[in-house]
Amino acid sequence: MRDVAVIGIGMNKWGELWDKSIRDLVAESALLALDDAGIDKVDSMYIGTMSSGLFTDQEHLASIGADYSALCPIPCTRVESACASGGLAVRMGFMDVASGMSDIVMAVGVEKMTDVDGNGATFALATAADQEYEVFNGVTFPGLYAMMANHHMYKHGTTRDQLAQVAVKNHRNGKKNPLAQFRMEITIDQVKNAVMIADPLTILDCSPITDGSAAVILCSMDKAKELCKKRIVKIIGSGSATDTIQLAQREDISFIKSTAVAAKKAFEMAGKKPSDIDFIEVHDCFTIAEIMTIEALGFVEKGKGGPATADGLTAIDGKLPVNSSGGLKSKGHPVGATGTAQIVELTKQIRGEADKGRQVKNANLGLAQNMGGSGASSVVHILEGM
Amino acid sequence: MRDVAVIGIGMNKWGELWDKSIRDLVAESALLALDDAGIDKVDSMYIGTMSSGLFTDQEHLASIGADYSALCPIPCTRVESACASGGLAVRMGFMDVASGMSDIVMAVGVEKMTDVDGNGATFALATAADQEYEVFNGVTFPGLYAMMANHHMYKHGTTRDQLAQVAVKNHRNGKKNPLAQFRMEITIDQVKNAVMIADPLTILDCSPITDGSAAVILCSMDKAKELCKKRIVKIIGSGSATDTIQLAQREDISFIKSTAVAAKKAFEMAGKKPSDIDFIEVHDCFTIAEIMTIEALGFVEKGKGGPATADGLTAIDGKLPVNSSGGLKSKGHPVGATGTAQIVELTKQIRGEADKGRQVKNANLGLAQNMGGSGASSVVHILEGM
Numbered sequence: 001m002r003d004v005a006v007i008g009i010g011m012n013k014w015g016e017l018w019d020k021s022i023r024d025l026v027a028e029s030a031l032l033a034l035d036d037a038g039i040d041k042v043d044s045m046y047i048g049t050m051s052s053g054l055f056t057d058q059e060h061l062a063s064i065g066a067d068y069s070a071l072c073p074i075p076c077t078r079v080e081s082a083c084a085s086g087g088l089a090v091r092m093g094f095m096d097v098a099s100g101m102s103d104i105v106m107a108v109g110v111e112k113m114t115d116v117d118g119n120g121a122t123f124a125l126a127t128a129a130d131q132e133y134e135v136f137n138g139v140t141f142p143g144l145y146a147m148m149a150n151h152h153m154y155k156h157g158t159t160r161d162q163l164a165q166v167a168v169k170n171h172r173n174g175k176k177n178p179l180a181q182f183r184m185e186i187t188i189d190q191v192k193n194a195v196m197i198a199d200p201l202t203i204l205d206c207s208p209i210t211d212g213s214a215a216v217i218l219c220s221m222d223k224a225k226e227l228c229k230k231r232i233v234k235i236i237g238s239g240s241a242t243d244t245i246q247l248a249q250r251e252d253i254s255f256i257k258s259t260a261v262a263a264k265k266a267f268e269m270a271g272k273k274p275s276d277i278d279f280i281e282v283h284d285c286f287t288i289a290e291i292m293t294i295e296a297l298g299f300v301e302k303g304k305g306g307p308a309t310a311d312g313l314t315a316i317d318g319k320l321p322v323n324s325s326g327g328l329k330s331k332g333h334p335v336g337a338t339g340t341a342q343i344v345e346l347t348k349q350i351r352g353e354a355d356k357g358r359q360v361k362n363a364n365l366g367l368a369q370n371m372g373g374s375g376a377s378s379v380v381h382i383l384e385g386m
Numbered sequence: 387m388r389d390v391a392v393i394g395i396g397m398n399k400w401g402e403l404w405d406k407s408i409r410d411l412v413a414e415s416a417l418l419a420l421d422d423a424g425i426d427k428v429d430s431m432y433i434g435t436m437s438s439g440l441f442t443d444q445e446h447l448a449s450i451g452a453d454y455s456a457l458c459p460i461p462c463t464r465v466e467s468a469c470a471s472g473g474l475a476v477r478m479g480f481m482d483v484a485s486g487m488s489d490i491v492m493a494v495g496v497e498k499m500t501d502v503d504g505n506g507a508t509f510a511l512a513t514a515a516d517q518e519y520e521v522f523n524g525v526t527f528p529g530l531y532a533m534m535a536n537h538h539m540y541k542h543g544t545t546r547d548q549l550a551q552v553a554v555k556n557h558r559n560g561k562k563n564p565l566a567q568f569r570m571e572i573t574i575d576q577v578k579n580a581v582m583i584a585d586p587l588t589i590l591d592c593s594p595i596t597d598g599s600a601a602v603i604l605c606s607m608d609k610a611k612e613l614c615k616k617r618i619v620k621i622i623g624s625g626s627a628t629d630t631i632q633l634a635q636r637e638d639i640s641f642i643k644s645t646a647v648a649a650k651k652a653f654e655m656a657g658k659k660p661s662d663i664d665f666i667e668v669h670d671c672f673t674i675a676e677i678m679t680i681e682a683l684g685f686v687e688k689g690k691g692g693p694a695t696a697d698g699l700t701a702i703d704g705k706l707p708v709n710s711s712g713g714l715k716s717k718g719h720p721v722g723a724t725g726t727a728q729i730v731e732l733t734k735q736i737r738g739e740a741d742k743g744r745q746v747k748n749a750n751l752g753l754a755q756n757m758g759g760s761g762a763s764s765v766v767h768i769l770e771g772m
Contacts, residue, residue: 057517058516059514060515063467071628079463081448099482100484124439244453245449249453372449376450377449
């Protein structure tokens with residue numbers, strides 16, 4: 001396998017982008033990434049989107065995305081694994097370059113979530129759960145994560161305040177990210193007293209509905225040395241795994257096994273261990289998710305994610321900064337774009353280009369964890385500055 | 387890049403499968419392919435489906451597919467490019483093995499199209515066209531292909547009888563395929579006098595709505611020599627390309643440029659030319675499509691696809707048998723499964739395992755062409771018996 005580097009990143013300002021179509025979103029980040037890389041074409045392209053079909057009545061987005069980014073007739077493939085779609089787009093790009101099939105590849109993640117009315121977004125998101133065994137019985141995503149949270153609290157003694165601290169910390173980081181959707185600080189009391197969505201999760205425990213995109217350009221290491229004017233960031237590990245979608249069929253509903261399996265593969269490929277890592281971006285679609293993922297990734301012991309968060313381990317100046325971008329909670333969660341945006345953030349941090357107040361010190365080795373639904377799929381990448 | 391072989395194939399009986407869910411369809415072909423390969427696990431998996439979201443309210447099918455095929459926690463990725471999804475699943479599997487990331491990979495194509503009512507299937511299929519510029523104005527897929535057909539007839543003198551001959555020939559082959567949906571012969575008069583869908587295309591010019599799946603298992607050549615009890619079939623070429631979705635933006639609406647570009651790449655990789663090829667499977671979603679694709683692939687001159695078909699070039703005993711499986715027209719067209727099923731057919735033919743009356747003589751080198759929508763994406767594979 002050939003070595004693969006990130007040589008370009010692009011991300012638009014996330015939010016409720018009423019004046020932009022999904023094709024505009026793809027092109028916007030794609031062109032920013034090309035500009036960042038200082039090139040005007042790539043050999044192939046991947047687009048991660050969870051459900052452009054249900055959100056915008058548009059499948060076949062790969063062709064529209066390539067076309068509107070002025071990149072036809074290059075090969076372009078849409079990949080999907082619910083909210084892990086963006087991470088998988090990066091992984092496909094990694095494989096494409098590693099195999100020698102292409103030298104330069106673009107991976108774009110995108111979701112346009114606000115063009116549906118009524119409960120359209122809730123309905124579309126629920127298709128990431130098991131339609132025949134979970135959704136049929138009336139459960140939605142906050143409901144699934146609420147069950148996981150309750151189980152984690154019961155089994156490990158995780159507290160309501162510890163959950164809230166995840167949101168507080170991520171909003172503190174996101175306030176300093178000009179591309180984030182919700183740039184305000186919040187308090188533990190505000191989280192606890194916000195409108196209840198699914199007990200114990202209030203609306204401030206939940207990531208928002210967002211329109212947005214993010215793009216990365218991957219390249220063989222040889223070519224990167226020739227093209228890249230900035231610090232070269234190498235993808236040294238990539239892991240992916242699946243699990244049963246139904247929580248009812250899992251051994252432990254508050255442990256994300258697919259993340260643990262994907263992380264193991266990524267660490268093996270990278271020849272690294274959790275203690276080597278300087279900072280991470282994880283999939284905090286709900287506050288409990290961040291706690292479960294730092295456990296599954298092996299950064300803290302099972303059940304210790306809550307206390308570790310409360311003790312400041314994961315703060316921007318802590319020993320392991322988590323979600324310096326603001327995470328899904330504050331930055332926003334255009335589901336298909338999230339995994340790609342994590343790689344944008346890792347690259348930005350490793351290059352030392354993050355905004356003031358959220359630049360991680362000595363950010364050389366970063367990890368991104370992206371997951372689908374309630375954890376039935378996970379993708380983990382490890383990036384290192386050269 | 388490592389050499390890649392097909393070591394297992396599986397396909398269920400296609401049709402209106404009311405008693406089967408989409409997860410059953412995935413598992414059915416996956417298990418048949420494992421059985422054919424004589425193995426019980428793979429390292430990774432790809433699922434091609436155009437719109438499990440709109441057809442069955444289920445995204446995140448990769449995890450369900452891996453789970454119900456008893457393959458969790460392996461990585462599984464759903465890929466989509468409208469009706470070219472199955473071909474792209476094979477291409478991703480090819481890259482996965484070629485890169486050295488995995489030794490054995492499964493690619494499954496699937497679509498469950500009959501669980502929608504009213505015009506649900508027409509609506510879902512239309513999402514492969516440009517929603518904002520084509521569908522918004524009321525066009526459906528038969529309408530798009532009817533425009534292409536009219537243009538081809540006007541520009542090249544293609545006749546109504548020549549179009550009909552594609553359907554007649556494919557039904558003749560499909561009658562002998564026990565897995566095909568519509569196993570009956572039809573005549574040119576029947577095609578011409580059938581109910582009109584979009585002038586000049588009658589219902590017998592159109593491929594049907596189908597439930598079905600097909601799976602192939604790919605493997606590094608070294609491992610194939612060790613595992614494979616049957617004739618080894620090598621993938622010697624893979625090409626993929628995109629084009630603008632909107633017909634209005636193309637230079638020539640009756641020439642499938644994405645197919646021409648993808649074929650060029652596949653032929654280059656394989657070190658072959660059209661005259662080397664023994665037989666092909668192409669994407670005859672409408673009769674005119676087969677005529678346009680044999681032209682774009684370079685087997686006949688531009689504009690000569692109609693006369694070539696009428697003259698018997700593409701018959702099972704012709705110089706270049708096309709769609710020995712019955713094609714999309716007779717075998718059925720569960721959109722995401724079609725591209726994978728083409729690789730199943732090529733492998734079956736090269737192994738000499740095709741049914742009586744439709745086995746191609748000296749089938750050593752085959753080509754498969756799969757395309758999305760009205761040709762905005764194409765995937766071409768070339769397979770050779772070892």
